[in-house]
Amino acid sequence: MNIHEFQAKEILRRFGAPVPDGKPAANGPDVEHAFAALGKPIAVVKAQIHAGGRGKAGGVKLVRSAGEARKFAESLLGRPLVTHQTGPEGRVVRRVYIEEASEVERELYLAMVVDRKAAAVSVIASTEGGMEIEEVAARTPERIVSEIIDPLIGVAGYQARKLAFALGLRDKQVGEMGALLAALYRAFNETDASLVEINPLVVTKQGKLLCLDAKMSFDDNGLFRHAEIRELRDPGEEDPAETEAGKHDLSYVHLDGNIGCMVNGAGLAMATMDIVKYYGAEPANFLDVGGGASAEKVAAAFRILLSDQRVRAVLINIFGGIMRCDILARGVVDAAREVDLKLPLVVRMEGTNVDQGKAILREAGIKAIAADNMAEAARLAVAAANG
Ligand code: GDP
Ligand code: MN
DSSP: OBOOHHHHHHHHHHTTOOOOOEEEESSHHHHHHHHHHHTOSOEEEEEOOSOSOTTTTTOEEEESSHHHHHHHHHHHBTSEEOOTTTOTTOEEBOOEEEEEOOOEEEEEEEEEEEETTTTEEEEEEESOTTSOHHHHHHHOGGGEEEEEEBTTTBSOHHHHHHHHHHTTOOTHHHHHHHHHHHHHHHHHHHTTEEEEEEEEEEEETTSOEEEOSOEEEEOGGGGGGOHHHHTTOOGGGSOHHHHHHHHTTOEEEEOSSSEEEEESSHHHHHHHHHHHHHTTOOBSEEEEOOTTOOHHHHHHHHHHHHTOTTOOEEEEEEEESSSOHHHHHHHHHHHHHHHTOOSOEEEEEEETTHHHHHHHHHHTTOOEEEOSSHHHHHHHHHHHHTO
16 A cells, blocks of 8 residues: 655654654645745745655655745646656546645665565665665666664664765764664565665765655554554545555456456466466456455455456356355346346356356346367457457
């Protein structure tokens, strides 16, 4: 799960990281109040969307009065902001952040991520702040340094110094870097984060380290322990189909293809996606309806699949183990009637109550194309999608 910059900064501030003072606002008058409350001659107004690249896209601006802050905020609010990370349709700005402006001397990059191979958190730092780290990695990989943090020790003093020196920090800044790393690491661990990215981390004209931007992502499997972080979820930033799937406890990931896949079991779902690709098409989604799904859950899954306008054919591939084929068939029949299904539907079922399942589909008059094995099912679905 991702959160907004202003939310990430609130968390980091709580853990003692140096973050500029700021306030979120969702309308013009609140922006004016926020500017006045900061009480600084210059502030920065920043669009709050779950995407980076806002600076280059015109979503970040220095302002010198409450009126100017409001005018710029009103030009952003309620409209999509297109950055190179949003895709061409952009993201609608529903909130801005008004922050005291900082005098920037140097822009650096600092992040923490889970390094799965090392089974630990890795710190990534670079002198190339403000640029995307992927770009730095591709062009000037020698400007990136990283350190694996031993979970039993935390950020060791020598590691903090090594990172600080690599970033060209001196004197008191080295100690500040140690304190910042300790704060970020504690924030990362205690919130079950999967990413903390400070880009840029700046050295101010006054020589202090400051987190000028902040991005945090959290491990969904850890969210049950963090009610206060769950509350930061912004459904407006999420794929509506994925939100709906979450409500029904379905494992669904939206993809770019045109074959809607409904499968039970993550392994079978991945194998199904592979075989769709093998026959020359792309899956529209990953969808695992789970082991003991009810007819209602199957119907919900079916509706979610069909809500994707790109889907040209639906492929159902079910192995009835705990899941019974008759229950699956009833869910499909209910949903197909409800949505007045017009798309070609290919069904491959095997296992418990398979004959009953096939009979239910037949008797309901659903125009399903029956397939006897996975390869045939995929081939038929791809052919149907191609008309
Ligand atoms: P992003 O483009 O979405 O990553 O948004 P950032 O928060 O990183 O802001 C983009 C750029 O705006 C930064 O790299 C800075 O160069 C600039 N910027 C943001 N806040 C300030 C500030 O307080 N003072 C100055 N001088 N520049 C700022
Ligand atoms: Mn940034």
